Amino acid sequence: SAVISQKPSRDICQRGTSLTIQCQVDSQVTMMFWYRQQPGQSLTLIATANQGSEATYESGFVIDKFPISRPNLTFSTLTVSNMSPEDSSIYLCSVGGWGDYGYTFGSGTRLTVV
């Protein structure tokens, strides 16, 4: 199965600033997914990122707040812009599953906005 390196693992940020989260995959993948996990909650999909096209955002998420880049088939970034305390969550990237491996997740970025 794919191995994902996600950075940073955690950060504490001031409100009004932005944070960029990076995910590097050890193999080429067509689609990458970005999820948010609010404290004590389940995972909610933010957007799906295909290489070479604009990301597709889920209802309630907008590009101005969560811009995504997908410059090649092994890398993607998610930026959390103009942060507020409500953005404090764990953010995870994922790549699609195939065969017996299911979907693979990065280790997550634990963001606290103060």
Add this chain to the structure above:
Amino acid sequence: GNSVTQMEGPVTLSEEAFLTINCTYTATGYPSLFWYVQYPGEGLQLLLKATKADDKGSNKGFEATYRKETTSFHLEKGSVQVSDSAVYFCALSFQGGSEKLVFGKGTKLTVNP
């Protein structure tokens, strides 16, 4: 739309007790079904999966059977250990990885010695 309904937690058990976490789904068509586990402070790990009706997924003593007639995928383990303490998520998806995962709300399991 597609959705997953998962047994509310938290669940607290003694070591060696039997575990069941219920999961049912609503979907158009026949999705693949998954159980993911999140240990404290860590990301998600695939625990087991099933891709068609009557398939049984198993791993680390955990099992779940894809029941089309009851649209269920209940997680079971015969004898839990303290190290099984974690949050368990039931999820579904379509099209072998090109579609998003839809998650249940998660069930927190605590196993006491």
